[in-house]
Amino acid sequence: MENLVILKKFKELFGTEPVSIVRSPGRINLIGEHIDYNDGFVLPASINKEIILAISPNNIDDTCNLFANDFNSSFSFQLSNFEKTEQGWPNYIMGVVDELKKAGYQPKAFNCVFGGNIPTGAGLSSSAAVECGVAFALNEIFKFGLSRLDIVQISKKAENHFVGVNCGIMDQFASTFGKANHVIKLDCKTLEYQYFPFQIDGYDVVLCDTGVKHSLGDSEYNTRRKECDTAIALLKSKFDTIKSYRDVTPEHIISISSELPDKTIDRANFVIGEIKRVGDATDLLSKNDIIGFGQLMFQTHDGLSKLYEVSCTELDFLKDLAVESGLVTGSRMMGGGFGGCTINLIKKENTETFIDKAKSAYKVKFNKELKTYVVAIKDGTSLV
Ligand code: GLA
Numbered sequence: 001m002e003n004l005v006i007l008k009k010f011k012e013l014f015g016t017e018p019v020s021i022v023r024s025p026g027r028i029n030l031i032g033e034h035i036d037y038n039d040g041f042v043l044p045a046s047i048n049k050e051i052i053l054a055i056s057p058n059n060i061d062d063t064c065n066l067f068a069n070d071f072n073s074s075f076s077f078q079l080s081n082f083e084k085t086e087q088g089w090p091n092y093i094m095g096v097v098d099e100l101k102k103a104g105y106q107p108k109a110f111n112c113v114f115g116g117n118i119p120t121g122a123g124l125s126s127s128a129a130v131e132c133g134v135a136f137a138l139n140e141i142f143k144f145g146l147s148r149l150d151i152v153q154i155s156k157k158a159e160n161h162f163v164g165v166n167c168g169i170m171d172q173f174a175s176t177f178g179k180a181n182h183v184i185k186l187d188c189k190t191l192e193y194q195y196f197p198f199q200i201d202g203y204d205v206v207l208c209d210t211g212v213k214h215s216l217g218d219s220e221y222n223t224r225r226k227e228c229d230t231a232i233a234l235l236k237s238k239f240d241t242i243k244s245y246r247d248v249t250p251e252h253i254i255s256i257s258s259e260l261p262d263k264t265i266d267r268a269n270f271v272i273g274e275i276k277r278v279g280d281a282t283d284l285l286s287k288n289d290i291i292g293f294g295q296l297m298f299q300t301h302d303g304l305s306k307l308y309e310v311s312c313t314e315l316d317f318l319k320d321l322a323v324e325s326g327l328v329t330g331s332r333m334m335g336g337g338f339g340g341c342t343i344n345l346i347k348k349e350n351t352e353t354f355i356d357k358a359k360s361a362y363k364v365k366f367n368k369e370l371k372t373y374v375v376a377i378k379d380g381t382s383l384v
Pocket of ligand 1: 168
């Protein structure tokens with residue numbers, strides 16, 4: 001359906017059929033939050049919310065013409081000379097072009113229309129989906145010969161350098177490498193990965209979207225990253241055995257606690273706790289112990305809220321509601337934080353009751369409609 005809308009718009013704007021149509025999904029992450037940039041393991045999957053891009057080379061001149069259908073907004077830039085814009089969304093596309101050029105590829109000018117059903121600001125990585133979709137599409141039409149991993153790395157660098165968020169690799173990896181009905185266990189240190197069948201019969205994965213995106217998100221994200229880097233640099237300088245957060249014990253952190261601000265120590269404690277939880281969680285998942293897995297999700301939320309301080313009132317409210325309702329097996333905030341969604345594992349027979357309860361409680365508390373999504377796990381970025 002969305003394909004047809006995008007196709008129609010492309011023809012209307014450019015008078016021809018596009019050369020390629022690409023789909024690129026958003027992601028969930030079951031557990032392993034804020035540890036992709038701390039050498040941990042994460043457990044994401046690509047979902048049935050995606051953007052569609054229609055694209056063709058612009059064989060006329062040096063101009064790239066873009067149209068974001070969801071925002072009804074257009075933008076053009078010269079391939080030979082462009083810079084970051086206040087308009088926001090074009091930066092994800094120009095960032096990819098910029099990184100391709102830096103890596104020695106020579107993209108030519110192109111026309112692109114895109115849009116889809118990934119809610120923006122919901123923590124489902126709509127930006128990574130755009131970046132990976134654009135890198136994938138340019139690779140198709142200009143035959144750069146990029147591997148999937150190249151696409152991931154170029155897209156991540158686009159976000160780091162051009163957009164200016166110092167994100168880790170999880171979102172771009174999940175969007176590009178996703179596999180239907182599987183979660184990816186990604187080792188963010190070595191980039192080795194393994195697909196885990198995600199067939200938890202009788203359960204739904206339900207996202208509750210707070211509908212808020214607190215503006216301090218990006219800057220706080222970069223601050224968290226710096227705090228983590230400060231603590232690990234000190235630990236490495238003191239202990240030869242420590243090469244990354246994976247080698248750090250609670251005792252190591254106690255030994256440096258007087259040398260760093262309390263908050264930095266809290267961040268480091270969260271990171272080592274979360275790295276351990278992901279190990280435990282994958283063991284539980286392979287034994288099909290969903291109850292145990294869910295308990296770890298609750299713990300992750302508490303760590304993100306109290307030690308890492310990336311939650312917000314709305315997210316805490318939804319997670320508390322999930323616990324108090326007795327209807328939810330596991331619940332936590334997901335993604336970067338300061339808004340976006342909670343991810344919930346719910347027995348199918350409880351899904352509807354919980355959604356109704358959550359919607360009315362959210363309305364009473366915040367006077368806002370709560371959006372919810374029951375998600376399915378789909379393949380990563382591909383040609384349509
Ligand atoms: C954002 C970033 C990811 C990751 C998550 C938190 O989604 O883009 O790299 O750090 O936050 O786990």
